[in-house]
Amino acid sequence: MDRLEELVIQASTGSPPQRQQAFNTLVRRFQDMACAWAYARLGNFSLAEDAVQEAFVTAYRALPDLRAPAAFPGWLRQIVTHQCSRFIRAKQLPLVGLEQAATLPDPLPDPSQLSEKRALVAQVQTALADLPEKERQVTTLFYISGYSMKEISAFLDMPQSTITNRLRSARKRLKERLVDMVRDYLHTERPSRDERLTNAIRTVVADD
DSSP: OOHHHHHHHHHHHSOHHHHHHHHHHHHHHHHHHHHHHHHHHHSOHHHHHHHHHHHHHHHHHHGGGOSOGGGHHHHHHHHHHHHHHHHHHHHTOOOOOTTTGGGSOOOOOOHHHHHHHHHHHHHHHHHHHTSOHHHHHHHHHHHHHOOOHHHHHHHHTSOHHHHHHHHHHHHHHHHHHHHHHHHHHHHHHOGGGSSHHHHHHHHHHHHO
16 A cells, blocks of 8 residues: 555544544645646636645545545546536636736736746746647646646546656647746646645635
8 A cells, every 4th residue: 555545544534633633634635736736727826725725624624535545636537627627617607718817916016026026927827728629637736746747647637648748749739938937837826836726725724
């Protein structure tokens, strides 16, 4: 039994402190991946993190129903997908186009910095928006936090060869300079850059 299965079993059947500790480890391991998937769907990291928070809480409560611990990555992806759709319906929000997200408010106070960052974000998100959906999903998952092909394969429940082909095609469309910009942008926006998402999920789970 590998470490992932042990964590899932412990998060499902352990004592309350053991469950919470194991699940916190799962959150740290999968938060960037889950957010990348939600971002590819919603087109905005703020919305994606909201959906991912709900997805992890749902996953924690439903873990006893997961019969195959090794299936956790793909199972989590399905929950994230459902929560994205639920979030949109509940908020009555349309999908945010990747190119539109660059116009959302930015906290930077300096006008020149704000303008420069918005221009960069617009360029990157337009490039992502121009990718076919399946290539955009793989690209976002691959570049957000350095996940391996094996990890992405388990999350998407598809052969690594398919992921490699989609990523290769996306790179050709993006070209070298844009690939670097996409990688830097996604890495900067990853949830694991700070503790906000982890702490928010931990607080809800601790109250269960």
